[in-house]
Amino acid sequence: MTLVAMLSGAGISTDSGIPDYRGPNGLWRRDPEAEKLVTYDTYMADPEIRRRSWQMRRANAARGAEPNAAHRAVAELERRPGVALRVVTQNVDGLHQAAGLPERKVLELHGTTHSVVCTGCGARSAMAEALARVDAGEPDPACRSCGGILKSATVMFGQPLDSDVLGRAMSIAKACEIFIAVGSSLQVQPAASLTGMAAEAGARVIVVNAEPTPYDAIADEIVREPIGTALPGLLRRVAETAGDV
Numbered sequence: 001m002t003l004v005a006m007l008s009g010a011g012i013s014t015d016s017g018i019p020d021y022r023g024p025n026g027l028w029r030r031d032p033e034a035e036k037l038v039t040y041d042t043y044m045a046d047p048e049i050r051r052r053s054w055q056m057r058r059a060n061a062a063r064g065a066e067p068n069a070a071h072r073a074v075a076e077l078e079r080r081p082g083v084a085l086r087v088v089t090q091n092v093d094g095l096h097q098a099a100g101l102p103e104r105k106v107l108e109l110h111g112t113t114h115s116v117v118c119t120g121c122g123a124r125s126a127m128a129e130a131l132a133r134v135d136a137g138e139p140d141p142a143c144r145s146c147g148g149i150l151k152s153a154t155v156m157f158g159q160p161l162d163s164d165v166l167g168r169a170m171s172i173a174k175a176c177e178i179f180i181a182v183g184s185s186l187q188v189q190p191a192a193s194l195t196g197m198a199a200e201a202g203a204r205v206i207v208v209n210a211e212p213t214p215y216d217a218i219a220d221e222i223v224r225e226p227i228g229t230a231l232p233g234l235l236r237r238v239a240e241t242a243g244d245v
Contacts, residue, residue, distance in 0.1 A: 001084050002242035005176035006074065007194055008089045008096070011183020011209060015068035015228040018093055040158040044119065044149060051139045057152060058131055060113060067099035070182070073232035075100040080239040086176070088169045090184060090191050092154045107169050109161055109191050111154035120148025127152065166190060173197040178238060180206045183227050186213035208234065 010018070036042045037053045067075075078085040078101055087096055087106045092113045096106050116130045117123070123145045130150060133141040143150055155161055169191075173179060179198035186192040186207070195215040199205045207213055208223040208231060216222055223230050 001082060002178065003084045003086070003172075003176045004077070004178045004180065004238060004242070005172045005194075005198065005203070006085065006087045007173075007179070007181045007184055007191065008074075008087060008091060009182065009184025009186075009209075010091060012070050012227055012231075013065070013068070013091055013093055013095055013183070015070065015226075016065040016093075016095060018065055035157065038154070038156050040156040043151060043156060047140055050149070053151075054131075054134045054140060057113070057127070058134060065093060065095060067095045069228045070231045071095050071099035071101075073235045076232075077235045077239055078102070078105060080242075082242050083239055086172045088172060088191070088194065090188065092152075107165055107172075109155070109165060109169060111152070111162075113152050113154060115153035116150045117153045118143035118146060118148045118150055121146040124153060161190065169194055170197060173203075174201045176201075176203050178206070178242070179203040180208065180234075180238070181213070181215070182208045182231060184209060184213070185211065186215045206234070206238075 034056070036049055037056055042049050043053060074085075074087060074096060077083060085105060087101060089096060089106060089108055090110050092108065092110050094112055094114055097103055114127050115124050116127050120143060123143055130141050141150055142148065173194040174197055176198055179195065181195050184192070186195055186209070192215065195205060196218065199218045205215070205219045206221045206223065207216055207219040208227060210224060210226070223234060
């Protein structure tokens with residue numbers, strides 16, 4: 001059994017209509033001000049930012065997005081004999097699970113947009129419920145339990161990652177025999193450092209990304225072709241050769 005670890009970033013979901021952040025047409029390049037909407041200190045301090053954030057969530061392309069060929073290829077790899085797959089994702093869209101990948105095989109480093117959390121008492125509830133309140137006229141809905149500020153259950157800029165989730169991701173990176181970084185700029189730490197950990201532990205590292213990354217120099221293979229067409233073939237090849245690793 002070959003342990004294959006995958007780190008997936010925004011680029012794997014662009015074919016599902018979800019824009020990435022740092023690519024040539026990324027959200028931060030098109031609208032630098034949008035970064036304020038997902039910066040924790042600004043969000044907590046400025047009611048106007050929170051109101052704009054809720055409107056952004058209403059318009060979020062991920063709400064109606066469907067898995068694309070790349071997500072389905074990852075789910076297919078998980079079902080192949082001789083492969084033990086673990087996916088560590090920087091994405092918050094839930095499309096790996098929607099494609100059929102079991103929940104237990106996915107670590108969401110940056111949380112999920114499908115839930116909201118109270119910054120006061122920690123209560124969690126469905127994003128759909130909060131957005132229904134926004135639609136009904138609440139521009140900045142408060143926690144029903146304690147009146148605290150609600151936010152999406154994602155890790156905003158300025159917030160630390162969940163230490164348990166990060167620790168599990170690091171263990172996977174150090175234990176895998178093949179590490180595939182897909183659709184990530186590999187610029188956001190500590191997620192990007194998983195690539196270096198895998199390489200140092202002796203894993204074969206494959207980088208699939210349209211733009212150069214800081215970790216290209218340590219990669220055994222670099223794929224620049226579009227992810228939706230390149231990844232299915234790459235993963236079939238990985239499955240066929242897994243026993244030889």
